[in-house]
Amino acid sequence: MIKKLLLILVLSGTFIAGCRKEYNYYSTVMNSEKDSLVMITYPHDSTVVIDSVQLHFRVDSSLHVIRTELYTDFQFTRGYDKVPSAIWFSAAGLAIGTSHYVSLKVRTWDGKEYNSNVILLLIHYLSKPILNLTVSVAQKSSVGLDWYDNSCKITGYHILRKEGGGEFLTIADIPGSITFYTDATIDTTKSYTYEVEGYYETETSLSNPKGIAFITDKYIFYTSFTSGSQQPGDGKIVLTPDAGKALMTNYYNGNVYMVDLATGHRNTIPWSYGTLGLTMSHSGNIFAVGGSASENYEKVEIWDLNSLSLILTIPAGVATWELAFNQTDDQLMVGGSPIRLFTIPGGDLVKSVGGSGAFIRGMQYSRDGTKLLTGGNNDTVDLWDIPTATLVRSYSGNGGHVGAVAFNPDETQLITGSYEDTTLIIFDKISGGILKSIHVGQDIHSIRVKSNGEIIVGCNGGKVIVLSPDGQIIQTYNGSGLYSLDYNESHDLIATYGDGNVTLLKKIGHWEITTK
Numbered sequence: 001m002i003k004k005l006l007l008i009l010v011l012s013g014t015f016i017a018g019c020r021k022e023y024n025y026y027s028t029v030m031n032s033e034k035d036s037l038v039m040i041t042y043p044h045d046s047t048v049v050i051d052s053v054q055l056h057f058r059v060d061s062s063l064h065v066i067r068t069e070l071y072t073d074f075q076f077t078r079g080y081d082k083v084p085s086a087i088w089f090s091a092a093g094l095a096i097g098t099s100h101y102v103s104l105k106v107r108t109w110d111g112k113e114y115n116s117n118v119i120l121l122l123i124h125y126l127s128k129p130i131l132n133l134t135v136s137v138a139q140k141s142s143v144g145l146d147w148y149d150n151s152c153k154i155t156g157y158h159i160l161r162k163e164g165g166g167e168f169l170t171i172a173d174i175p176g177s178i179t180f181y182t183d184a185t186i187d188t189t190k191s192y193t194y195e196v197e198g199y200y201e202t203e204t205s206l207s208n209p210k211g212i213a214f215i216t217d218k219y220i221f222y223t224s225f226t227s228g229s230q231q232p233g234d235g236k237i238v239l240t241p242d243a244g245k246a247l248m249t250n251y252y253n254g255n256v257y258m259v260d261l262a263t264g265h266r267n268t269i270p271w272s273y274g275t276l277g278l279t280m281s282h283s284g285n286i287f288a289v290g291g292s293a294s295e296n297y298e299k300v301e302i303w304d305l306n307s308l309s310l311i312l313t314i315p316a317g318v319a320t321w322e323l324a325f326n327q328t329d330d331q332l333m334v335g336g337s338p339i340r341l342f343t344i345p346g347g348d349l350v351k352s353v354g355g356s357g358a359f360i361r362g363m364q365y366s367r368d369g370t371k372l373l374t375g376g377n378n379d380t381v382d383l384w385d386i387p388t389a390t391l392v393r394s395y396s397g398n399g400g401h402v403g404a405v406a407f408n409p410d411e412t413q414l415i416t417g418s419y420e421d422t423t424l425i426i427f428d429k430i431s432g433g434i435l436k437s438i439h440v441g442q443d444i445h446s447i448r449v450k451s452n453g454e455i456i457v458g459c460n461g462g463k464v465i466v467l468s469p470d471g472q473i474i475q476t477y478n479g480s481g482l483y484s485l486d487y488n489e490s491h492d493l494i495a496t497y498g499d500g501n502v503t504l505l506k507k508i509g510h511w512e513i514t515t516k
Contacts, residue, residue, distance in 0.1 A: 417444025
């Protein structure tokens with residue numbers, strides 16, 4: 001007992017010596033006269049605290065108190081109006097085995113301050129350990145549990161698990177010296193919730209719950225590649241029909257890049273100035289590349305995909321951001337001002353459409369090849385009749401330049417995305433009315449529509465949004481650097497491109513934490 005008291009005195013003296021310069025309040029409290037006007041009467045000095053303790057105190061009735069303050073280690077902890085009925089000292093957040101000074105201060109209506117006596121409280125342990133559970137899924141057939149507790153008295157842990165909405169069952173009993181467990185008895189057809197129960201003597205403490213479920217309908221990161229460019233830049237990306245290769249243009253340093261998605265092997269097709277438009281034929285045998293805003297390079301080139309040999313050069317006469325083959329691959333639409341239609345492989349100009357001077361950023365053929373949907377810097381969406389080269393209808397509602405356009409599967413609706421006001425709009429094709437307007441928060445660069453009507457939207461900054469056919473957001477994937485997006489239906493594969501990097505997203509079954 002004598003040794004313990006000596007140790008407390010030594011610790012107390014050390015603490016006080018170290019605090020004299022750090023806390024101005026220290027000298028005020030320790031050197032002020034204690035005339036019993038404010039007095040902590042319980043607990044006594046050097047009391048051991050478990051969890052928390054209520055401070056019993058006395059304030060002289062002659063004092064007109066307007067505020068009472070609690071100080072821990074001579075630092076303000078909490079304030080109260082007038083004289084509260086109860087003040088508690090809590091050990092939460094304080095380390096086991098440490099000692100802490102506690103005092104009170106009252107302020108009166110005439111501006112005076114009165115300090116109580118100072119008591120030293122020792123933190124022994126917390127009677128209710130705080131267990132913090134985390135879950136990491138390493139494999140399809142197992143889940144890893146890790147937890148932390150702030151107590152030194154734990155005897156052991158019960159690992160609790162429930163399936164779906166069932167009852168918690170104990171699946172393992174772990175010694176108190178171990179704070180991890182691997183559950184290798186999980187089934188992907190079920191969802192689970194885990195808890196860890198710490199126990200000692202007759203007391204127990206329960207952790208936070210963590211739930212997991214096996215997800216099969218969500219796009220997640222699959223793999224990534226670089227375009228091979230020495231200077232990262234933005235441009236278009238297209239996937240081959242077999243999803244074996246991706247082609248990218250680069251507006252900043254020119255060139256066309258092709259990446260084998262199985263091996264990562266890259267090929268480079270040289271191009272002076274910047275490349276803009278890019279499209280793949282439906283057969284997958286040829287692709288078209290459009291040029292930049294230099295007179296010598298306002299052209300379109302048709303390349304053989306397998307041999308990477310140039311087949312045809314078309315003097316488009318316009319800077320081409322959007323290109324599109326018709327369904328039979330014997331016509332190529334070049335988005336410019338005007339929009340121009342060329343034969344393939346001859347390269348003959350068939351007709352020109354429009355000519356408003358608007359830069360075309362989005363373009364799509366109808367299935368029968370008779371209609372063309374376009375959007376661009378004139379802030380409207382236009383539907384053209386190709387045989388007559390006439391405007392069928394314009395659709396207004398985008399609050400800025402249009403970055404992407406698409407038909408829904410039955411072509412009764414038009415889906416458009418703004419490059420400036422970050423809004424996705426679904427129009428009724430016949431009436432032109434707005435059926436849905438969805439603010440996505442980032443510039444929209446690409447729209448692809450799946451055969452089931454789901455809408456895939458690529459946004460600046462790397463955001464990919466998947467929506468239901470009626471415009472309800474199903475999933476948001478937050479990546480980085482996106483300027484173009486393509487989708488391959490047969491492989492259910494999303495490819496994004498930006499800053500010279502290609503990211504592939506795929507629906508791969510995976511465990512996901514459902515309860516944070």
